[in-house]
Amino acid sequence: MLSNYIQVSLEHYLILSAIIFTIGMMGVLMRKNILVMLMGIELMLNGVNLSFVAFSYYTGNLNGQIMVFFVMTVAAAEAGVGLALAVTIFKKFKTINIQFFEKLKG
Amino acid sequence: MDMTTILFYILAIAIVVFSLGVVMTANPIFSALFLALTMVTLAFVYFLLNAPFIAGVQLIVYAGAVVVLFVMVMMLFDLKQEKEAFTKGKFTGFLKIASAGWLCGLIAGAIYMSTEMVVSGNQILDVNKASTKILAKELFSNYVFAFEALGILLLLIAVGAVSISRIKGGTHAK
Numbered sequence: 236m237l238s239n240y241i242q243v244s245l246e247h248y249l250i251l252s253a254i255i256f257t258i259g260m261m262g263v264l265m266r267k268n269i270l271v272m273l274m275g276i277e278l279m280l281n282g283v284n285l286s287f288v289a290f291s292y293y294t295g296n297l298n299g300q301i302m303v304f305f306v307m308t309v310a311a312a313e314a315g316v317g318l319a320l321a322v323t324i325f326k327k328f329k330t331i332n333i334q335f336f337e338k339l340k341g
Numbered sequence: 342m343d344m345t346t347i348l349f350y351i352l353a354i355a356i357v358v359f360s361l362g363v364v365m366t367a368n369p370i371f372s373a374l375f376l377a378l379t380m381v382t383l384a385f386v387y388f389l390l391n392a393p394f395i396a397g398v399q400l401i402v403y404a405g406a407v408v409v410l411f412v413m414v415m416m417l418f419d420l421k422q423e424k425e426a427f428t429k430g431k432f433t434g435f436l437k438i439a440s441a442g443w444l445c446g447l448i449a450g451a452i453y454m455s456t457e458m459v460v461s462g463n464q465i466l467d468v469n470k471a472s473t474k475i476l477a478k479e480l481f482s483n484y485v486f487a488f489e490a491l492g493i494l495l496l497l498i499a500v501g502a503v504s505i506s507r508i509k510g511g512t513h514a515k
Contacts, residue, residue, distance in 0.1 A: 243349045253448040262364035264437040292390040295464035312498040318414045319502040
């Protein structure tokens with residue numbers, strides 16, 4: 236009975252990916268530092284990637300892995316733009332608190 | 342209990358601990374360190390799932406490029422003092438944690454009820470079907486348009502990141 240639940244299946248990977256996604260979301264919601272918020276977004280994207288790869292493995296379909304490749308590239312691009320914005324905020328306000336985002340115009 | 346199961350549980354616990362470390366540590370440098378550890382551990386999980394190419398890309402792009410980018414930008418900042426790492430307010434903090442936990446439970450319930458519909462029978466991806474060669478053939482035949490669009494996106498991002506970080510004036514200039 237118990238060994239049925241212990242045996243790793245698709246559900247285990249999906250729940251692990253849900254946990255990673257939720258932890259990343261907590262990071263985005265609860266931190267003030269822009270860098271750590273961007274790290275939380277990266278964690279969320281990684282959780283989604285894990286579920287893609289798990290589905291690809293358990294359904295015998297390669298398309299999930301290709302989608303993961305695209306998601307990784309877009310995540311790297313997003314990190315680049317986010318860090319550029321963080322640099323801009325730091326240059327103007329000498330801190331990287333998220334509350335200065337709204338004052339960043341023009 | 343076979344080898345894969347034991348390995349999965351060890352890696353899963355490590356991933357959860359490291360990603361909690363990303364969120365919980367007050368020092369951003371330690372957050373970046375925990376992020377790199379999370380990425381490396383996830384790459385091992387991808388090896389377990391017969392995706393060696395994705396695991397390699399994960400190691401190179403995430404654990405290599407993205408985390409190094411974070412640390413490089415952190416070097417530019419003066420991060421000696423950080424008094425308020427977390428957002429203020431006990432009640433809103435409780436609400437945030439509760440909503441995150443609720444979301445996780447919701448996803449878990451949805452997974453528990455719906456995976457029977459998605460996965461039917463034993464059609465696990467074997468290593469010969471998931472080699473890098475086959476992945477590359479797929480990428481450059483069926484997905485070639487998306488691949489080229491991704492190249493244009495990266496070019497745009499490179500130009501945009503430079504131009505954003507060079508902003509000087511504006512309506513709120515000091």
